[in-house]
Amino acid sequence: MSESAFPRTHAPARPGWVYLVGAGPGDPELLTLRAARLLLEADVVVYDNLVGQDVMACVPAGVERIYVGKKASNHALPQAGINALLVEQARLGKRVVRLKGGDPFIFGRGGEEVEELVQAGVSFEVIPGITAAAGIGAYAGIPLTHRDFAQACIFVTGHLKDGSVDLDWAMLARRKQTVVFYMGITQLPTICAELVAHGLPASTPAAVVRRGTTRAQRVVTADLATLPEAVKAAGITPPALIIVGDVVGLQPRLAWFHPEDAA
Known part of the structure; x- marks a missing residue:
């Protein structure tokens, strides 16, 4: 069955928007259809340590990737820096996918990032994932x-x-x-x-x-x-x-x- 067989109920990714996307627990076939489409439409993907290589393989070769992973006591970029990065990339007119393992709103700090986007006046969408x-x-x-x-x-x-x-x-x-x-x-x-x-x-x-x-x-x-x-x-x-x-x-x-x- 081709992708065109599935109805599209949302607009394609828009410039200047941030999409907080749940990548699910690891198996790329557990991505939602909305998540998979946004990965194909993104200009930049900001991803963390819990997003596996199999999921990242779904991102087209020409899409910019920015790693902001967190491990215990070892943060590639502090949370405040991630928040600022999302705002910056959106203000550059990019279609930004913030890709998170599991679901953005279940121990994914998605709420903190959305608060920052609201304060900055940046448009966003939250795409739930399998936690x-x-x-x-x-x-x-x-x-x-x-x-x-x-x-x-x-x-x-x-x-x-x-x-x-x-x-x-x-x-x-x-x-x-x-x-x-x-x-x-x-x-x-x-x-x-x-x-x-x-x-x-x-x-x-x-x-x-x-x-x-x-x-x-x-x-x-x-x-x-x-x-x-x-x-x-x-x-x-x-x-x-x-x-x-x-x-x-x-x-x-x-x-x-x-x-x-x-x-």
């Missing part, structure tokens, strides 16, 4: 909700702005829910210990998924008592997602994506 929790949970074989095991799902950052992990542990440690920690792998021992200290059984199933939805995906499952050691033994490093809850116990039976079989 990491949804995409990675699906590819890892972990349903985030299940009538028998989890009637709620919570997304939480495992790394606050000040570098701490001071969270509402009593709320996070309730039964019959799934908790997904973004950016928490370096705090994994603390996260597991606090959840147990606030009431979750040490036997609660938990998982860490690295580079989910891609050919580099790795899944480590254990329980809260043993997950930190299992992750250390497996050599797992960021970026990775932590999923805690009884739904993780379904993973061995429901896992369907096997990276070694991917094309």
Whole structure:
């Protein structure tokens, strides 16, 4: 089926506009149709560390690329600089795609960037993406909700702005829910210990998924008592997602994506 078979409900990318585009969790086939079209229409793509090479391969060769990636304590460009860059590029009359891993408004600092664009009087559009929790949970074989095991799902950052992990542990440690920690792998021992200290059984199933939805995906499952050691033994490093809850116990039976079989 050709692209022309899909209806276009938005205007093509416009000069002087910024498009905050969610790139999804890594698999380029999880890009939305709107996101894929904007990558083809952009003059410049401003992208971060969580946008993988497979997704960037969808950007045409003649499009300018500006890397502004962030890793722990290592920012290619501080957030204030990124905000200013977006305004600058738009005022030059460019069609600017700000490409973000996952969804721009779920732990993607999209809200901060939009605030700056509004203040500067720059026109913008936000294109949602499949957030990491949804995409990675699906590819890892972990349903985030299940009538028998989890009637709620919570997304939480495992790394606050000040570098701490001071969270509402009593709320996070309730039964019959799934908790997904973004950016928490370096705090994994603390996260597991606090959840147990606030009431979750040490036997609660938990998982860490690295580079989910891609050919580099790795899944480590254990329980809260043993997950930190299992992750250390497996050599797992960021970026990775932590999923805690009884739904993780379904993973061995429901896992369907096997990276070694991917094309």
